[in-house]
Amino acid sequence: MNKNFFINNRAKFAKKMEDYSTAVFFSGIAPRESADQSYEFSVDRNFFYLTGIDEEDMVLLINKIGGEVSETLYIPPVDEYFEKWFGILMKEEKAMEVSGIKSIKNKNEFAEQFASRLSSSDRPDNVYIFSYITDKNEPYDLYRGLAHWLRNQYPAINIKSSLDIITELRSSKSEEEVEEIKKAIGYTKEALEFVMKNLNPGKFEYQVRADFEYQLMLKGSRPSFKTIGASGENAVILHYVDLKQKIEDGSMILLDLGALSNNYASDITRTYPASGKFSQRQKDVYNIVLEAQDVAVDAMHPGAFEVDVNDAVKAHFAKGLKSLNIIKDNRDVEKYYYHSIGHPLGLDVHDLRRRDKTMQENNVYTIEPGLYIKEEGIGIRIEDDVLVKKNGIINLSSDIIKTVKDIENFMK
Ligand SMILES: [Mn+2]
Structure with a gap:
C-alpha cells in the first residue's frame, strides 16, 4: 500500500x-x-x-x-x-x-x-x-x-x-482499503469454488477446512479468523470451530470463513448441500435467508441504525417462519435467529464500531442473516461484505455464487 x-x-x-x-x-x-x-x-x-x-x-x-x-x-x-x-x-x-x-x-x-x-x-x-x-x-x-x-x-x-x-x-474506508478487502474476498471466492468442487458426503468437516485453507496458502494468504465448517445440526452453533464430524448425506455444511490481504479481512458465509442438491425443505429455508439479505440491503443507507436493519430482517423472518409452520408468534423469531444482521469489517473481522452506531458513507459491513432450526438439523447463514455509499450499498462479494440454482449447477 x-x-x-x-x-x-x-x-x-x-x-x-x-x-x-x-x-x-x-x-x-x-x-x-x-x-x-x-x-x-x-x-x-x-x-x-x-x-x-x-x-x-x-x-x-x-x-x-x-x-x-x-x-x-x-x-x-x-x-x-x-x-x-x-x-x-x-x-x-x-x-x-x-x-x-x-x-x-x-x-x-x-x-x-x-x-x-x-x-x-x-x-x-x-x-x-x-x-x-x-x-x-x-x-x-x-x-x-x-x-x-x-x-x-x-x-x-x-x-x-x-x-x-x-x-x-x-470506520471510513479509503478506496485503497476497499481494494484490499476485495482482494481478500477474491481469495475467499477461489477457495470456496475449490471447496464446492471437492465436497462430498462422508468427508469430514476438518477436511473441508483443509481444502479452504490450502487454497489460501497457495496464494500466500491465510484465514482472517478461525474457519467455521459446521455440518448438519452443528450449524446451529454460531461459532462452531470443532470441525470433527463426518458430513452426512442429505445434510448441508455452513462455511463461515475469510481471508486476509495486507491485514484486511473478508468475512463470508455460504451454506452448501453435501450432495450438491438441496432438499425441498432446505431450499425453502435457504430462500427465506437469501431474501433476508435483500431486506437488509434495502434498509441500509448512511444514517441508518444497525438495529433498524435488524428489525426489518426479523420481521421478514417472522413471516417466513410462519409460512414454514415453525412459529405462530412473532416473538419466537429469536429462537431461530439469535444474532444480529452484521458488523463492520476492515482490518479486524469484527471491526471497531462507532458509539452512535449509525452507518456512514464508506463504511464496510457484513450482511449475514441466518436461520437455525435445530430440530430439523438445518442451519443456514449467507453472508456478504458490502460498502455503504450515498445512494445505497455495493455488494463487494457479489461474485461468490449463492442462489440455489447457481450452487446446484456449480456442484453438478
Ligand atoms: Mn461475520
Missing part, C-alpha cells in the same frame, strides 16, 4: 488529539504457546493502520506539544544472532520507506527516553493508549502494562483512550 495512506492516517489522528499529549501504539509481540514456541504473530491493527509496518516489537509515538506534531518509531536494533536464527529484521531505511516516519530510534532506548520525556519541560499532560476488549482473567497486554507503570510513576498524567479517534478513522 502507498505510504501516503499511512502518513495521512497519522496526520488525521494527530489532528484529533488534545494538545500537550503523546499517543503510544505498540505493534505487539506474539504470545508464547508452549516451551520455546510462540503463536503466529498478528500485528496490532492500529499500529499497522498508522505505519503500514507488519513487524513485531515496535512502538510508535505521536506527540502534539504546543500544537506541534512529531512522530517517532522505535524498532528493534540490528541483532546478528537473531538474524542467524529467525530472519532479517526491518532496518531503519526500510521502516522509513514503508511508513514515511523520519525519526527512527532503537527500541531498547524507548523506556528510558519515554520516561525522561514525561519529566521534561515539554512533557505531555496526557498519554493516549488503546484499550478495547479485555477479559477479566486475561494477562496484561503491553497497553495495560504501560498504564500500570504510568499510574505508579506519573500519577498526575492523564491516561486517555485513543479508541474513539481510532474507531472514527478506521
Whole structure:
C-alpha cells in the first residue's frame, strides 16, 4: 500500500488529539504457546493502520506539544544472532520507506527516553493508549502494562483512550482499503469454488477446512479468523470451530470463513448441500435467508441504525417462519435467529464500531442473516461484505455464487 495512506492516517489522528499529549501504539509481540514456541504473530491493527509496518516489537509515538506534531518509531536494533536464527529484521531505511516516519530510534532506548520525556519541560499532560476488549482473567497486554507503570510513576498524567479517534478513522474506508478487502474476498471466492468442487458426503468437516485453507496458502494468504465448517445440526452453533464430524448425506455444511490481504479481512458465509442438491425443505429455508439479505440491503443507507436493519430482517423472518409452520408468534423469531444482521469489517473481522452506531458513507459491513432450526438439523447463514455509499450499498462479494440454482449447477 502507498505510504501516503499511512502518513495521512497519522496526520488525521494527530489532528484529533488534545494538545500537550503523546499517543503510544505498540505493534505487539506474539504470545508464547508452549516451551520455546510462540503463536503466529498478528500485528496490532492500529499500529499497522498508522505505519503500514507488519513487524513485531515496535512502538510508535505521536506527540502534539504546543500544537506541534512529531512522530517517532522505535524498532528493534540490528541483532546478528537473531538474524542467524529467525530472519532479517526491518532496518531503519526500510521502516522509513514503508511508513514515511523520519525519526527512527532503537527500541531498547524507548523506556528510558519515554520516561525522561514525561519529566521534561515539554512533557505531555496526557498519554493516549488503546484499550478495547479485555477479559477479566486475561494477562496484561503491553497497553495495560504501560498504564500500570504510568499510574505508579506519573500519577498526575492523564491516561486517555485513543479508541474513539481510532474507531472514527478506521470506520471510513479509503478506496485503497476497499481494494484490499476485495482482494481478500477474491481469495475467499477461489477457495470456496475449490471447496464446492471437492465436497462430498462422508468427508469430514476438518477436511473441508483443509481444502479452504490450502487454497489460501497457495496464494500466500491465510484465514482472517478461525474457519467455521459446521455440518448438519452443528450449524446451529454460531461459532462452531470443532470441525470433527463426518458430513452426512442429505445434510448441508455452513462455511463461515475469510481471508486476509495486507491485514484486511473478508468475512463470508455460504451454506452448501453435501450432495450438491438441496432438499425441498432446505431450499425453502435457504430462500427465506437469501431474501433476508435483500431486506437488509434495502434498509441500509448512511444514517441508518444497525438495529433498524435488524428489525426489518426479523420481521421478514417472522413471516417466513410462519409460512414454514415453525412459529405462530412473532416473538419466537429469536429462537431461530439469535444474532444480529452484521458488523463492520476492515482490518479486524469484527471491526471497531462507532458509539452512535449509525452507518456512514464508506463504511464496510457484513450482511449475514441466518436461520437455525435445530430440530430439523438445518442451519443456514449467507453472508456478504458490502460498502455503504450515498445512494445505497455495493455488494463487494457479489461474485461468490449463492442462489440455489447457481450452487446446484456449480456442484453438478
Ligand atoms: Mn461475520
